[in-house]
Amino acid sequence: MLQQPLRRDRIATARRVHLLKRLVHFAQMVERIVKRFAPERVILFGSHATRKAGSDSDSDSDLLVVMPLKRTKAALEGRVLYAKC
Numbered sequence: 413m414l415q416q417p418l419r420r421d422r423i424a425t426a427r428r429v430h431l432l433k434r435l436v437h438f439a440q441m442v443e444r445i446v447k448r449f450a451p452e453r454v455i456l457f458g459s460h461a462t463r464k465a466g467s468d469s470d471s472d473s474d475l476l477v478v479m480p481l482k483r484t485k486a487a488l489e490g491r492v493l494y495a496k497c
Contacts, residue, residue, distance in 0.1 A: 438473065445477055453478040 442454050458474030 441473065449477065449479065451477045451479050
């Protein structure tokens with residue numbers, strides 16, 4: 413009877429350790445992005461954001477990096493129109 417609670421504790425601890433490792437990994441990625449690009453915002457989405465990525469998952473990390481617009485709207489529209497032709 414004593415083995416079952418110990419096993420559950422080990423599994424719960426392993427999950428917490430994995431979650432902490434993922435959080436550190438995301439923090440390192442965001443830190444590198446912020447240093448290089450100085451974005452307005454970095455948003456995590458997808459399975460990792462909703463915690464649906466399993467602990468043994470090799471799921472990719474989905475990050476949306478919001479950058480300030482450096483061109484005028486007219487210039488961007490012209491570029492889009494040119495690209496469609």
